[in-house]
Amino acid sequence: MIAEVADCLDNLRVPLNDVQRAKMKGDYPYCGANGVLDYIDRFCVDDSVILMAEDGGYFDEYMTRPIAYRMSGKFWVNNHAHILKAKREYDQDYLFYSLVHKDILSFLASGTRAKLNKSELNKITIRQPANKEEQTAIAVILNDMDSEITALDSKINKARQIKQGMMQELLTGRIRLV
Known part of the structure; x- marks a missing residue:
């Protein structure tokens, strides 16, 4: 179970609304369920972690779209992604590959929006x-x-x-082959 191989660092997450983010434009990635949403002038995480969608993720499309992604360095995480860090005796990249396209549909709480709560994540x-x-x-x-x-x-x-450029040259007659 995830609880045995990784620490969940959700206590580091801080949600910001659009108005707040607009006043904080900067160079640090602001991360959500499926990736970087914006860039702001502050960070709440300075580490290499795995971010896994809590809600709003591509859960139904897990075979072709990722439900987790890696982030490294300084960045901000909102409350739509869980923050995971492999425990010392486990490989972080192995954990990532184990999760990125995993079928977790049975762990989701249903409602207006599918949600992976922390207790189910840990299972x-x-x-x-x-x-x-x-x-x-x-x-x-x-x-x-x-x-x-x-x-x-x-x-x-x-x-x-290159093909697009060649098509324009050939089909307009700018380049002749004969």
């Missing part, structure tokens, strides 16, 4: 190897694969831009 089971070294080795492989996917996505985007 979520995480399957992990017995030792931290194996957890780390698995996380390194998954990190490397993510890096490769990011690099390939960048190449695909560049190829699309």
Whole structure:
């Protein structure tokens, strides 16, 4: 269970409304359920943590959209994301990969908006190897694969831009092939 492998640092969260944030523009990320929402001039967390949606998350789309993300450094977290930090004997990245696309629908409280309350969060089971070294080795492989996917996505985007430019040149007749 998450309670056994991670500390929940929700006491660090501080919600701000739009008006408050508008008066606090700055360089520190302001984080919500699904990522960075804004940038403000203060921070409430200075650490490497996992943020997991409490409400407003992509819970129904967990297979294709993340329900957790990593943040590092100085940033602010609102009350729509749980703050998790792996305990010393567990690998933080392994915990992240165990959660990012996990089906947690059975742990959600229903209502107008699905919600993962702290007591249910702590009950979520995480399957992990017995030792931290194996957890780390698995996380390194998954990190490397993510890096490769990011690099390939960048190449695909560049190829699309080149194709778009070539189409304009070829289809308008500015470049002739014969």
